[in-house]
Amino acid sequence: MPTVKRDTYTPDSLLSVAVRVFNERGYDGTSMEHLSKAAGISKSSIYHHVKGKEELLRRAISRALDSLFAVLEEQLAREGRAVERLEHVARRTVEVLIAELPYVTLLLRVRGNTDTEVWAMSRRREFDQRVAALVKQAAADGDLRSDVDARLATRLLFGMINSIAEWYRPDRAPGNGAGGGTSAEVAEAVVRTAFAGLRTH
Amino acid sequence: MPTVKRDTYTPDSLLSVAVRVFNERGYDGTSMEHLSKAAGISKSSIYHHVKGKEELLRRAISRALDSLFAVLEEQLAREGRAVERLEHVARRTVEVLIAELPYVTLLLRVRGNTDTEVWAMSRRREFDQRVAALVKQAAADGDLRSDVDARLATRLLFGMINSIAEWYRPDRAPGNGAGGGTSAEVAEAVVRTAFAGLRTH
DSSP: OOOOOOOOOOHHHHHHHHHHHHHHHOSTTOOHHHHHHHHTSOHHHHHHHOSSHHHHHHHHHHHHHHHHHHHHHSHHHHSSOHHHHHHHHHHHHHHHHHHTHHHHHHHHHOOOOSHHHHHHHHHHHHHHHHHHHHHHHHHHTTOBOTTSOHHHHHHHHHHHHHHHHHHOOTTSOTTOTTTOOOHHHHHHHHHIIIIIOSBOO | OOOOOOOOOOHHHHHHHHHHHHHHHOSTTOOHHHHHHHHTSOHHHHHHHOSSHHHHHHHHHHHHHHHHHHHHHSHHHHSSOHHHHHHHHHHHHHHHHHHTHHHHHHHHHOOOOSHHHHHHHHHHHHHHHHHHHHHHHHHHTTOBOTTSOHHHHHHHHHHHHHHHHHHOOTTSOTTOTTTOOOHHHHHHHHHIIIIIOSBOO
């Protein structure tokens, strides 16, 4: 018999369990039964908090998207030369990805056909378009190399950033290149690599 | 009733169907029934070619791994300064990823616990270690910036490269930054971005 805990969950702590299970099993592969087992409370207790698993997905993805869009509203993302604003957005996106790792990981893996997933993918595209506009402006200012297409550069930069979700483990010691570094160290490495290049000049 | 074709598959053409289904549904989510429907032949016809779906996975992943390891044996990957060899490996890895897109995509998504998946992950680590050794040598030669950890640099470079599998679509027109560029163009963009940086100096 699974142990059934008294339900002392808050919306946030239940969300945190659900996101872990979604990332482990995939959203499609997760049933209310899986969530109930992982949380150690009954399915009806979960229904006391939320209408169903899609609401948990929506809340989790909203949390990731809200943090990412907030970066675009920061002063350093809005004022100054486009290339500086772009570097700021790249740096802060890495920091948000690491601070909200399970939530952003879930967002990045969304592929499906539910209303929530379609909405998440359209919001991701909106974020990408706002960054692509910055890249385009920085190129027009003459601050980015002209021999790499601006949209391709955007994809490569965010490909590098998003891939951090696949290997970063917060429990590894900072400075251990295998799994970690602090979020500021990783963000700095991304900015140095993508903007200045790995090669000595 | 599903249409049942006469079985005119070769091992390679059956593999190509299986890899498409694995990438669409995930390996775990694919049954022999799904493969039979996608191929339009009966399950027993599939068993005439292979022992089961794990053999198809192993063959598909072997194809990706063989192509990737072959890059490390190319003359330009073995002779000359480490930084040049590293750039060659980065460029050719992009080209192999695009030439063998469904096979490499499958390899990159492998996460599971079957013998074949455990073996695939250990071969991937072996590839990563050989590249990491090149990065380390290039750093020791003074050809790579010393303020980004060598293992972190390897992860970021290959994170950028592997992310191409998530957006590259061979059917989009070359030169259209949205989906494509030829494999040589994308490879060149990766090398310019990661080694020289996006910023004008």
